[in-house]
Amino acid sequence: MDERKALDAKASGLMIVLCMIWGLQQVILKMAAPDISPLMQIALRSGLAVILLLPLLWLDKNSQLFNRQNLKAGGLVAVLFSLEFFLLAQALNLTSASHAVVLLYTAPIFVALGLHWKLPSERLSVLQWSGIAIAFMGIVVTFIRPNQGPTTVLEQQMLWGDLLALAAAIAWAATTITVRLSSLAQAAVTQTLFYQLAGSFVLLFSLAVFLGQSTIHFTPLVFGSLAFHTLIVSFASFLVWFWLLRNYLASRLGVFSFLTPLFGLAFGVWLLNETVELNFVVGSALVLFGIVVVSLQGWLRK
Known part of the structure; x- marks a missing residue:
């Protein structure tokens, strides 16, 4: 495997933009939920994004989409990616978008833990272990x-939703680790994205139908949500993310990931009028500080 670079100005700027987009996506999913379930939104955006991706795959003369090694890794990545967004979709049905986005973006911690055991360049220092703690x-x-007092039904639902969002973070981390440690680490970013999007469309659409979450009331908000998630999130942002993942150290990319939950919290309070409990604010601050400590190690050492 080739060496990844430390973050530079271009990567930092791209990460800030990605954090804004990803912080907004859960809020948009929640806003459109009365007319289309989050699960169906994610399934449709994946299918539509695949259509946009096909010309890029066709233009890539070096594409090894059906290489046996890539197919095996791509299948695993597709399942993990689908699991992440299935868990996230169910979480958004139970908890607030603010809670979901903060817990989802604990993923860099699990990525750092996973890569520590496999790649010498990603080994954690004592300072980083303290950040994880x-x-x-x-x-x-x-x-x-x-x-x-006694736990209310709403509190129980939010608790389960929070747990599902945390599980989605672990699934996301597993996806990132699989990409880094498999043949997909050297594959074109369009190929990795194709495996994820095509697989998630088939799996999540089937689940939406099976679970009775496929009903759609076509409204301007629904069309706007699908356009945003298809063009910006599933297509453009994921292409940029995998390009960054292929060229820069994965644990270093987390240096700006703390911005995503901050954007998510702000958008949730602003657009959905969500309230955030004091304990969640304190806990979120600790989580974000820990992520910064883990991700900033390279800069501090430099």
């Missing part, structure tokens, strides 16, 4: 319920 302490704090 802080982040996990923050996760625990976010799940503490300040209400001393």
